[in-house]
Amino acid sequence: MALERWILRFRSLVSLALILAVWQGVAMLELVPRKYFPPIPDIAAGFWSMLLSGELLAGDSLTLGRALVGIVGSSLIGIGLALLGEMVPAFRSAFRPIAAIVQPIPPAALVPMAIFMLGLGFKLYAFVIILVTIWPPYLNGAAALAAVGDVEVKTGRMLGLSERDILFRIKLPAAWPEIFAGIRYAATISLIAVVVAEMLAGRDGLGFMLIRKAFATRIPEVYALMFVCAFNGVVLNALINLLRWRITGWHMRMTERTP
Amino acid sequence: MKRLADKSFWNAVWLPVAILAVWQVLAMRAHTPLFPGPWQTLLAISKLYPQIVGQLGFTLSRAGIGFLIAAVLMVPLGILLGRLKLLGKVLEPAIDMLATLPPPAVVPIVMLFAGTGDAAKIVIIAYAAAVPLLMNTYEASRTVHPSANLVARALHLTKLEAMLHIDLPAALPMIATGVRLAVSSALLVAVTSEMLLATNGIGVFIQRQQENFQISGGLAGIAFISLAGLIINSIVFQFEKRWLFWHYRNANSKG
Amino acid sequence: METMLEARELAKSYGTGAGALKILDGISFSVKKGEFVSIVGPSGCGKTTLLMALAGLLKPDAGAVSFKGKVLTGPSAGIAVVFQDYSRSLFAWKSNLENVVFGMIRNTTLSKAEKRAKGRELLAAVGLDGFADHYPWQLSGGMQQRVAIARGLASESELLLLDEPLAAVDAQTRADMQDLLLELAERFQQTCILVTHDVDEAVYMADRVVVLTRRPTRVDHDIVVDLGDRRDQITTREDPRFLEIRHDVMAAIRRFRAETPLAEKA
Amino acid sequence: METMLEARELAKSYGTGAGALKILDGISFSVKKGEFVSIVGPSGCGKTTLLMALAGLLKPDAGAVSFKGKVLTGPSAGIAVVFQDYSRSLFAWKSNLENVVFGMIRNTTLSKAEKRAKGRELLAAVGLDGFADHYPWQLSGGMQQRVAIARGLASESELLLLDEPLAAVDAQTRADMQDLLLELAERFQQTCILVTHDVDEAVYMADRVVVLTRRPTRVDHDIVVDLGDRRDQITTREDPRFLEIRHDVMAAIRRFRAETPLAEKA
Amino acid sequence: RAENTKLRFAYLLADSMLPIMAAKKAGDYEKAGIDLELTEVQGGPAVVAAIASGEADIGYAAPVPPINARINGINVKMVLALAHEVDPDKKFSWLVATKASGITKLADVKGKKVAFNANGGLCELTWRDHLLAAGIPFEEVQPVILPFPQQEAALEQGSIDAACTVNPFYSSVIGNKAIDATVIAQGIIADEKEPVINDVVFAGDDYLAANRETLKTFAAVTDKARRAMLADRAKEEAAAVEFLGLTPETAKNFHLPIVRPEMTISAADVQKLLDSMHKTGMLPEPVQADDMVDNLAQ
Numbered sequence A: 001m002a003l004e005r006w007i008l009r010f011r012s013l014v015s016l017a018l019i020l021a022v023w024q025g026v027a028m029l030e031l032v033p034r035k036y037f038p039p040i041p042d043i044a045a046g047f048w049s050m051l052l053s054g055e056l057l058a059g060d061s062l063t064l065g066r067a068l069v070g071i072v073g074s075s076l077i078g079i080g081l082a083l084l085g086e087m088v089p090a091f092r093s094a095f096r097p098i099a100a101i102v103q104p105i106p107p108a109a110l111v112p113m114a115i116f117m118l119g120l121g122f123k124l125y126a127f128v129i130i131l132v133t134i135w136p137p138y139l140n141g142a143a144a145l146a147a148v149g150d151v152e153v154k155t156g157r158m159l160g161l162s163e164r165d166i167l168f169r170i171k172l173p174a175a176w177p178e179i180f181a182g183i184r185y186a187a188t189i190s191l192i193a194v195v196v197a198e199m200l201a202g203r204d205g206l207g208f209m210l211i212r213k214a215f216a217t218r219i220p221e222v223y224a225l226m227f228v229c230a231f232n233g234v235v236l237n238a239l240i241n242l243l244r245w246r247i248t249g250w251h252m253r254m255t256e257r258t259p
Numbered sequence B: 001m002k003r004l005a006d007k008s009f010w011n012a013v014w015l016p017v018a019i020l021a022v023w024q025v026l027a028m029r030a031h032t033p034l035f036p037g038p039w040q041t042l043l044a045i046s047k048l049y050p051q052i053v054g055q056l057g058f059t060l061s062r063a064g065i066g067f068l069i070a071a072v073l074m075v076p077l078g079i080l081l082g083r084l085k086l087l088g089k090v091l092e093p094a095i096d097m098l099a100t101l102p103p104p105a106v107v108p109i110v111m112l113f114a115g116t117g118d119a120a121k122i123v124i125i126a127y128a129a130a131v132p133l134l135m136n137t138y139e140a141s142r143t144v145h146p147s148a149n150l151v152a153r154a155l156h157l158t159k160l161e162a163m164l165h166i167d168l169p170a171a172l173p174m175i176a177t178g179v180r181l182a183v184s185s186a187l188l189v190a191v192t193s194e195m196l197l198a199t200n201g202i203g204v205f206i207q208r209q210q211e212n213f214q215i216s217g218g219l220a221g222i223a224f225i226s227l228a229g230l231i232i233n234s235i236v237f238q239f240e241k242r243w244l245f246w247h248y249r250n251a252n253s254k255g
Numbered sequence C, D: 001m002e003t004m005l006e007a008r009e010l011a012k013s014y015g016t017g018a019g020a021l022k023i024l025d026g027i028s029f030s031v032k033k034g035e036f037v038s039i040v041g042p043s044g045c046g047k048t049t050l051l052m053a054l055a056g057l058l059k060p061d062a063g064a065v066s067f068k069g070k071v072l073t074g075p076s077a078g079i080a081v082v083f084q085d086y087s088r089s090l091f092a093w094k095s096n097l098e099n100v101v102f103g104m105i106r107n108t109t110l111s112k113a114e115k116r117a118k119g120r121e122l123l124a125a126v127g128l129d130g131f132a133d134h135y136p137w138q139l140s141g142g143m144q145q146r147v148a149i150a151r152g153l154a155s156e157s158e159l160l161l162l163d164e165p166l167a168a169v170d171a172q173t174r175a176d177m178q179d180l181l182l183e184l185a186e187r188f189q190q191t192c193i194l195v196t197h198d199v200d201e202a203v204y205m206a207d208r209v210v211v212l213t214r215r216p217t218r219v220d221h222d223i224v225v226d227l228g229d230r231r232d233q234i235t236t237r238e239d240p241r242f243l244e245i246r247h248d249v250m251a252a253i254r255r256f257r258a259e260t261p262l263a264e265k266a
Numbered sequence E: 001r002a003e004n005t006k007l008r009f010a011y012l013l014a015d016s017m018l019p020i021m022a023a024k025k026a027g028d029y030e031k032a033g034i035d036l037e038l039t040e041v042q043g044g045p046a047v048v049a050a051i052a053s054g055e056a057d058i059g060y061a062a063p064v065p066p067i068n069a070r071i072n073g074i075n076v077k078m079v080l081a082l083a084h085e086v087d088p089d090k091k092f093s094w095l096v097a098t099k100a101s102g103i104t105k106l107a108d109v110k111g112k113k114v115a116f117n118a119n120g121g122l123c124e125l126t127w128r129d130h131l132l133a134a135g136i137p138f139e140e141v142q143p144v145i146l147p148f149p150q151q152e153a154a155l156e157q158g159s160i161d162a163a164c165t166v167n168p169f170y171s172s173v174i175g176n177k178a179i180d181a182t183v184i185a186q187g188i189i190a191d192e193k194e195p196v197i198n199d200v201v202f203a204g205d206d207y208l209a210a211n212r213e214t215l216k217t218f219a220a221v222t223d224k225a226r227r228a229m230l231a232d233r234a235k236e237e238a239a240a241v242e243f244l245g246l247t248p249e250t251a252k253n254f255h256l257p258i259v260r261p262e263m264t265i266s267a268a269d270v271q272k273l274l275d276s277m278h279k280t281g282m283l284p285e286p287v288q289a290d291d292m293v294d295n296l297a298q
Ligand SMILES: Nc1ncnc2c1ncn2[C@@H]1O[C@H](COP(=O)(O)OP(=O)(O)OP(=O)(O)O)[C@@H](O)[C@H]1O
Pocket: B253, C014, C015, C021, C023, C041, C042, C043, C044, C045, C046, C047, C048, C049, C050, C084, D137, D138, D139, D140, D141, D142, D143, D168, D169, D170
């Protein structure tokens, strides 16, 4: 029991240790030359040098900040679209094919056109990130809103709520747990999208650093940056879990009560 | 003709038409080959479609294989992690970490082990499709209602049976959304990986068009990817209507 | 006395074509202001369906419901429902108190604090003072059902529709709750329609008992309960007239029961 | 007769620290093979909690349950449960027949076709022949409850735990179902534990009635029902001994009830 | 000096950018009255897009993107040449093959996997031109698009057989014993008796017409910076470490790809590339370079 709690408290570190161990194991097998797949100590050294020079913290805070803005923006848009679709069924059936069409478009393929429309700055980032990030909250939200039980909805009608109130006070709370599953996935792809956007047209951030380090064939540092990307996922998800606990704590307690 | 009178047909069509119209107007005002409108794209399609269809075949087959591998591995894994709650919770951050790696950074690593051929691309596609499938399946099976779990235990189902008979069906609706996300993610990464490790495929086609500033040609390629996405999506939708009616019963029987 | 609610030839089927299941087959009755009407009928005969139609939550295939003289086209202010499926009709994301307070959402005269105070009072009245800040899924079935009743009462609607509201509580609590309901209905001059499987309860609570047939469902009997306005758990239940009416209702149920025993056809 | 189930000093609290709620406070009793025991007690006293512990679905904080001489550490073969929360315990993605057949999942002697035939029989026995291919959410509350009972019966377990299984069915169906349960229990020599709020039902069905106190809950009375093995809806219920026992149980409930009326403290 | 002119410059990271980056850091442009704003993008087409959309005033890339842009109706003109190569030893792009592939000369690459960094770029031209010179149709090799940084690993792992590479990757590949690379050709095109342009600066026609003086100032400052860097080897290496992120060891092998210290660009220079592109099938029609060039450095 105590061990279990201890493990759970430090599960991020446990996970990290696990990944590092697997990496180190593969590196020690020397399936590929050490130079291209360096062992953890080499990567740690690269990490350390970037940390000392200050570039890592500067770059990562930019990337994390952008990802956070991206996730907030696209969650709001995604959930907004799902709500709109629930309110106006004609919109939902019109938007469904649009979503299917836009979803698989690789943002990189749109960049020249996007640069033309949006320039090289913030708007380009926002476009790339939002284009790939709104779908998980939207799709999970739309599905969950459509599946809210009819007793709950009838209860709302009985209380004289307007359709709008039913949407916001009954369907939305009931759908939050599923929406958060979408937000969680959106967080990971938001991080990816930010890094890719920084690679495509950036002057700073992790993606830019990745390109630079790859250009300079500083392989351990490239991998160190990748581990930083990975750890960003944990950081962002920890933040989201805080919010999630606030909004859907009831659901987590209800479903985690092991009978 | 009957279709035109059908309201649901118009419901599905008005928004796309409106968007195309706005796009055309913007393109006409911009007046540069870098910003073609739907009309130019249509012209490019009519000129290039034999080439596009050929290249799209490569892309779709890779995306399809990658997606299938991901589905076969990740749905069971997600259900397993949802049921073995401690394991699931411990590995959650690991999943988050692996999920956050950008494909352009993963490609070089995969290339080390799998070369530059189809195998490498399929691995990357499977990897990208795995994330939404795993996350949605895991979340859904982790949060199966306690009452259903009680029944499972009272019938003393084995863990395997509980996963098969309870977690899986209960998670199916969320798996279906996971599939939508995974399909698009597979297509997207298929194209991206072709741009990075290119030999053939629609990604290469699009990139070639771009390098030559044939943006409308690139858009023609994109249009075909989108079309593929649209078709796959409507298949998923049919599947949902057929197999998940019990979940969306309220939408079907509006009181 | 003026008519509060009137159902005219309500009909409703589920499904279409060959698989269609005819549930309500022309149900008519009316309820006067301040009246307390019980509805009894076999399991699956359509009582819940009927109640939903009376509340404007379900559009009948034919016929109409008028509430205070106006034909209902949808849910209307002044009607509150306590649902049979209590565990789903309580919101899992709200505490019990919040659930009850939510029942007052259309009430604009009370302040937020007043609503909470009233919510607490109601929870206390149904015997749940200690559980205001618990969540519904932390309660036993009977306790959940009482929260649902408290929410139904909170709105102080003119018409209260109760769908087997006491099915999950023990005999003693049930008796207490019955008296509570009667007292509040009296105090606020509420009109009540109660669906119940307990014939004693149906008679004890009501001014009239409507007995439904089995599917396709019609009104079989409409029995007046002339036991006066004051009821008492001991004396009323021992009243020979009570036993007589109870016997009549039982006989009515038994009669069509005998025609088709347990096995039903869809 | 050998002992089928024995509960020794079961204790259980929900929550921890200051907010902890003590539910079971040392419950002991035992059930012999073939016996039919009813459990009655106030709403929220912990009957469902107790039943879960008896089924091995809930680990008590203290004390132990032994089933056929062995201490239970988890759910065990040979025990079937019909849950109070019937609407959620049926699987929405399975038809009613599939739900019932699912109750036989541990049965390896019957073929798939035989299981389906038996499932249909059971559905017919609970009066739902026409609804085998419907889904649970297309049924009324009482019908769902009967599907849940059919699933519980399908496993033919030695020990059947029933948590208010008839709360949502009408009086007549209830009587029929009672006789059905008694008949099957007799036929398959099942041991049954029935939680119910209906004191008449508790006495009519049981060889013994266990009366629980309110929270923190202990066994208040353990009353033997010496009415013989053959029960009949008319003659048994008119038997003076039946009325006497019924009175005793009522009195037991009333007594601790009087001490603290409806309002409870958490 | 109160009002400096703003000059927005989009570039992709490459060796001949170093002097500009160093001068920018030293504040030379500001001193000359230009507020230079550098924006790094990935790939030549993005540089063109930045100029065409008005997001940047001038850009830096290899000559192929501006050529393609002009052909496709995007009006940009090349104004400065920042890098050249010439026979025999001033070469800055190489075709290398691994020992394991068994390739020892150009003719052996038939049927093999050959890598270049991007479609339609200088490296594609390099492969096409050399293959044509060796009499091998381009269709007979298997092209693989692979960014420069990943080529060395791919060569060593045997995923590709040969690659078109540039510095600093070239020195690293050559130094790699496991690859044991053979240089099978050098130079962008086979015939480099006269210098061939490697990297250019280009601007939109309209901007060029209106801001010629600003651009001239820019050219002058850049010219000074190039000469200063060429004159001081230590400075050159330091800049490679600082701006390209090279390790000091790799920087030792680093040389600016400068053949002609002046930055003049002529239509004839570009025409040579155009002819080669046409000859090798990258351009379907013959194209004249006349209106693609506007020499600022004169
Ligand atoms: N969504 C539905 N689809 C199809 N049939 C339905 C649906 N809902 C209810 N029914 C059918 O309608 C009939 C009446 O249901 P209803 O819930 O009104 O019964 P009831 O009288 O309230 O029964 P109970 O006393 O058991 O609650 C039932 O036979 C049921 O099978």
